[in-house]
Amino acid sequence: KNEVEQSPQNLTAQEGEFITINCSYSVGISALHWLQQHPGGGIVSLFMLSSGKKKHGRLIATINIQEKHSSLHITASHPRDSAVYICEGSGSRLTFGEGTQLTVNP
Amino acid sequence: NAGVTQTPKFQVLKTGQSMTLQCAQDMNHEYMSWYRQDPGMGLRLIHYSVGAGITDQGEVPNGYNVSRSTTEDFPLRLLSAAPSQTSVYFCASSYSVGPSTDTQYFGPGTRLTVL
Numbered sequence: 001k002n003e004v005e006q007s008p009q010n011l012t013a014q015e016g017e018f019i020t021i022n023c024s025y026s027v028g029i030s031a032l033h034w035l036q037q038h039p040g041g042g043i044v045s046l047f048m049l050s051s052g053k054k055k056h057g058r059l060i061a062t063i064n065i066q067e068k069h070s071s072l073h074i075t076a077s078h079p080r081d082s083a084v085y086i087c088e089g090s091g092s093r094l095t096f097g098e099g100t101q102l103t104v105n106p
Numbered sequence: 107n108a109g110v111t112q113t114p115k116f117q118v119l120k121t122g123q124s125m126t127l128q129c130a131q132d133m134n135h136e137y138m139s140w141y142r143q144d145p146g147m148g149l150r151l152i153h154y155s156v157g158a159g160i161t162d163q164g165e166v167p168n169g170y171n172v173s174r175s176t177t178e179d180f181p182l183r184l185l186s187a188a189p190s191q192t193s194v195y196f197c198a199s200s201y202s203v204g205p206s207t208d209t210q211y212f213g214p215g216t217r218l219t220v221l
Contacts (some may be wrong), residue, residue: 031220033210041213086149093165094139096148 003029004089006097013104019074021100023087028057029095033088034061037099043086046072077104107132112197112213119187119220123192127182127216129197135211137200138180139164142193143210149196155180187220194218 013019023032034046047054047061048092049070054061058077063070074081081104087097113128131138133161139154151164169191172181180199184191197213 023159036211041194041215041217043198043215045209045211049210088149096150098146098148 003070003091003095004085004087004097005078005098007086008100009098010101013077013102015078015104015106017077017104019077019081019102019104021072021085021087021102023097025068025087025089025095026071027068028091029068029089031090032061032063033085034072034091035088037084037086039083044083055070063097074102079104085099109133110197110199110211110213112195112216114216115214116217117219119184119218121188121220123187125184125187125190127184127195127197127218129180129182129213130178131180131199131211132178133199133201133211134177135199135201136177136203137208138174139198139210140170140180140182141196141198142166143195143196152182152195183216189220192218192220 007010007022031050033048035043036046037043049063051066059073084099084101086099089095110131136157140152141149143149150166152170153172155161158174158177161172161174174180195216198210200208200210202208
């Protein structure tokens with residue numbers, strides 16, 4: 001069983017919708033990273049979280065340490081947000097979720 | 107800064123051939139790592155390095171060698187390519203020795219096909 005589980009695997013939304021991607025992780029993971037992989041393949045780090053909440057533009061990431069759960073929210077989604085979003089857990093080693101393929105239609 | 111660069115972007119090999127995937131960063135990062143990405147599997151750590159002269163195995167090291175003679179470069183060598191090594195390979199770096207509290211910067215990836 002993977003130490004990091006993401007849901008959903010695929011997500012299709014209309015432009016303007018509020019989007020949530022979830023990540024659950026196991027004991028031993030001390031920090032969560034959210035990554036974005038564009039259709040061209042490049043990977044960009046969006047957030048690193050060990051507690052609380054972070055916001056950057058239309059992106060918001062939250063983490064609940066007690067529940068071992070993190071969410072990535074996108075407000076007012078846009079077609080350019082279409083990408084794979086990957087949750088990465090850091091502990092004694094790095095563990096990655098399988099990614100969520102997000103498609104935002106105009 | 108160029109960030110993290112990888113060459114080549116695409117490569118096709120025959121079974122049994124050897125090759126080196128190049129990775130370089132110009133951010134003076136101590137931590138560098140290699141991942142492979144396969145459909146349905148997520149990113150998996152192959153090898154990593156916490157500084158020049160120091161390397162260690164990750165989750166899937168078999169069939170790969172690495173070295174870290176300088177802070178900037180971290181090449182990944184396939185000694186005898188196998189079809190199971192067909193994948194997309196990403197190199198990444200971060201400033202701190204451990205990536206748990208630091209942003210990782212990823213290279214653009216190398217798409218490798220082994221026939």
